[in-house]
Amino acid sequence: xxxxxxxxxxxxxxxxxxxxxxxxxxxxxxxxxxxxxxxxxxxxxxxxxxxxxxxxxxxxxxxxxxxxxxxxxxxxxxxxxxxxxxxxxxxxxxxxxxxxxxxxxxxxxxxxxxxxxxxxxxxxxxxxxxxxxxxxxxxxxxxxxxxxxxxxxxxxxxxxxxxxxxxxxxxxxxxxxxxxxxxxxxxxxxxxxxxxxxxxxxxxxxxxxxxxxxxxxxxxxxxxxxxxxxxxxxxxxxxxxx
Numbered sequence: 001x002x003x004x005x006x007x008x009x010x011x012x013x014x015x016x017x018x019x020x021x022x023x024x025x026x027x028x029x030x031x032x033x034x035x036x037x038x039x040x041x042x043x044x045x046x047x048x049x050x051x052x053x054x055x056x057x058x059x060x061x062x063x064x065x066x067x068x069x070x071x072x073x074x075x076x077x078x079x080x081x082x083x084x085x086x087x088x089x090x091x092x093x094x095x096x097x098x099x100x101x102x103x104x105x106x107x108x109x110x111x112x113x114x115x116x117x118x119x120x121x122x123x124x125x126x127x128x129x130x131x132x133x134x135x136x137x138x139x140x141x142x143x144x145x146x147x148x149x150x151x152x153x154x155x156x157x158x159x160x161x162x163x164x165x166x167x168x169x170x171x172x173x174x175x176x177x178x179x180x181x182x183x184x185x186x187x188x189x190x191x192x193x194x195x196x197x198x199x200x201x202x203x204x205x206x207x208x209x210x211x212x213x214x215x216x217x218x219x220x221x222x223x224x225x226x227x228x229x230x231x232x233x234x235x236x237x238x239x240x241x242x
Contacts, residue, residue, distance in 0.1 A: 028063030056097030065110030065140035102189025116145030126172020168216025194236025
C-alpha cells in the first residue's frame, strides 16, 4: 500500500467516527497602511478564525483592541468587538474554550484581555518579548483572568488541530493545521502575508519586512512542505485551494 493510499484510508476511517472541525473566517477589522509603509493609504484587513469542534470553539486570534490613540492616528483602524463578530457567526462567547494567537502584535491579540478564563496558547518566545515592553499594547494582551499557556514548538493543540512554530515575522509566530477529510488545511497567520505571496506572484508580501528574514524563509518552506489542500491568511480574505 502506498503512503498516499494509507493516508486516504486513515482519513476515511476517521471520518466514520469523527466530527470534522468547521473553520469559520471572522472579519475582525480593517486598517489603512501608514504613510511611511510600502502600501501607504491602501486598505488592510485582519481575519481571525473560529474552529467549531464537538467540544467547543477554538479561536485563532482576537483582532485589534480599542482605545489606543497612537494606533488610531497611525492606522485609522476599524476594530470590531470580538463578541459581536462571533455572534454574527452564530457563536456565543461562552462556547470559546481555547484561544491561540499567531503572535501578540496588537492587530492579532488586541482583545485577548476579553478572553478571561480561557487558555490562550502562545510560543514562549512570543510571550517573553511581548512582556518585555515596546512590542505590543500591554493592556490589550494582559489583565486579570488572562491565562496564557506557553508551549514551545510544534504540538497538538486539541485532537485534529496542530500548532506549528513558524518564526520570522515575529520571534514566536505560530500557525495552525486543521485535519479535514480532504487533507490538511493551513491557517498561516502572518507566516505568509496573503494569497499573492503564497502564489509567489507580485503583490503584498511579508518577507522583506520580516523581523528575521532567514527564519521567515524556513517557516514558509515548512508550510509548503505540508502540501495543504487549503490555505487561509490573517491579512487576506482570499483563500488558496488546491
